[in-house]
Amino acid sequence: GDSVTQMEGPVTLSEEAFLTINCTYTATGYPSLFWYVQYPGEGLQLLLKATKADDKGSNKGFEATYRKETTSFHLEKGSVQVSDSAVYFCAYTGSSNTGKLIFGQGTTLQVKP
Amino acid sequence: GAVVSQHPSRVICKSGTSVKIECRSLDFQATTMFWYRQFPKQSLMLMATSNEGSKATYEQGVEKDKFLINHASLTLSTLTVTSAHPEDSSFYICSARAGDSRFYNEQFFGPGTRLTVL
Numbered sequence: 001g002d003s004v005t006q007m008e009g010p011v012t013l014s015e016e017a018f019l020t021i022n023c024t025y026t027a028t029g030y031p032s033l034f035w036y037v038q039y040p041g042e043g044l045q046l047l048l049k050a051t052k053a054d055d056k057g058s059n060k061g062f063e064a065t066y067r068k069e070t071t072s073f074h075l076e077k078g079s080v081q082v083s084d085s086a087v088y089f090c091a092y093t094g095s096s097n098t099g100k101l102i103f104g105q106g107t108t109l110q111v112k113p
Numbered sequence: 114g115a116v117v118s119q120h121p122s123r124v125i126c127k128s129g130t131s132v133k134i135e136c137r138s139l140d141f142q143a144t145t146m147f148w149y150r151q152f153p154k155q156s157l158m159l160m161a162t163s164n165e166g167s168k169a170t171y172e173q174g175v176e177k178d179k180f181l182i183n184h185a186s187l188t189l190s191t192l193t194v195t196s197a198h199p200e201d202s203s204f205y206i207c208s209a210r211a212g213d214s215r216f217y218n219e220q221f222f223g224p225g226t227r228l229t230v231l
Contacts, residue, residue, distance in 0.1 A: 036222070043119075043206050043224040044157070089156065098162055098170075099145055099210045101220055105156045 002027055006090050006104035013080055013111050021075040021107045023064075023090035031092040033057075033066050033073040034101070038087045047075075047088070085111045115141055117209050119223035126197055127231055134192045134226045136207030142187035143209035147220065148180070151204040163190050187212075197230045204228075 007022040025031070032051045036044040048057030050066035050073065057064050062077045073090060090104040116139040126132050136146060145164050149157040161177075163169040163184035171177045179201075181193040190209075194201050204227055208220040 032219075034219075041227075044208075044222040046219065046221070049219065099220070100147070100159060100162060101208075103156045106154075108154075 002092075002102045004090050004092060004102050004104035006088075006107050008105075008107070009087075010108040010110055013109070015082055015111055015113050016079045017111075019075070019077040019080045019084075019109070021088055021090075021109070023073045023075065023104060025071050025073070025090075025092050025102070027071070027092060027102075030068075033064070034091045035062070035064055035073070035075050036089040036091060036103075038089065038106070040086075044089065080109070080111045082111045082113055085109055115211065115219075115221045117143075117207065117221045117223040119205075119207055119226050121226060122224060123227045123229075125229045125231065128198050129196055131193055131195045132197055132228060134194075134205055134207075134228075136190045136192070136209070136223050138188045138209045138211070138221070141209075141211045141213060141221075143190075144187065144212035145210040146184055146190040147208045147210070148182060148190075148192050149206045149208070151206060151225075153204075157206060160192075194228065197228070199230045202228055202230045 004025045034049045035047040037047045048059040050057040053068035055066045064073050064075045087106045089106045091101045118137045120135045148160045160175045161169045161171045163182050169182035184190040206225045208222045
């Protein structure tokens with residue numbers, strides 16, 4: 001069935017460190033892929049997306065490339081800030097045609113000054 | 114553009130009462146709205162999918178008589194938690210999908226509603 005696997009957290013980094021959060025998915029066809037960010041006590045905000053293979057989504061210094069051959073969509077940022085501390089969710093549109101999103105379990109990022 | 118609001122943001126109620134949560138798309142028409150539940154430090158669990166003017170489709174294990182969903186217009190969906198109990202306490206998040214090619218396959222999320230049942 002449809003599923004998303006994210007690396008387990010929490011991930012703790014010092015400011016200006018390099019960030020990678022791994023995400024792999026199981027799906028048939030060509031889903032759209034997303035990264036969402038959730039700050040404490042808030043709803044989800046779309047961070048970036050990619051709708052076809054080899055697309056690179058980018059926003060606020062974060063990037064992720066749609067790798068169909070490895071069914072991955074790893075999130076990267078070259079230099080994290082304290083304000084990036086949040087929970088990050090990888091998601092994709094499942095195999096059904098309903099528009100349902102399949103979410104990973106979320107990865108907590110803590111950035112220390 | 115593509116803003117989704119929820120009301121209320123926080124509600125505390127007594128056990129046995131019903132609570133209604135509203136989800137509105139402010140600047141676009143939402144052909145489909147989704148309701149999620151999130152437990153502390155966990156991912157989002159999809160509860161149901163609603164399309165304007167038709168009955169909601171509930172995920173397995175979600176009681177449709179307990180979580181009533183109405184999607185009366187292209188900009189409003191409501192979730193009513195009937196006869197709420199402490200175990201219904203959670204963070205409820207809605208999202209909306211636009212019937213617009215600009216936002217292909219993208220869902221826009223509301224800020225969430227924190228429900229506490231005493």
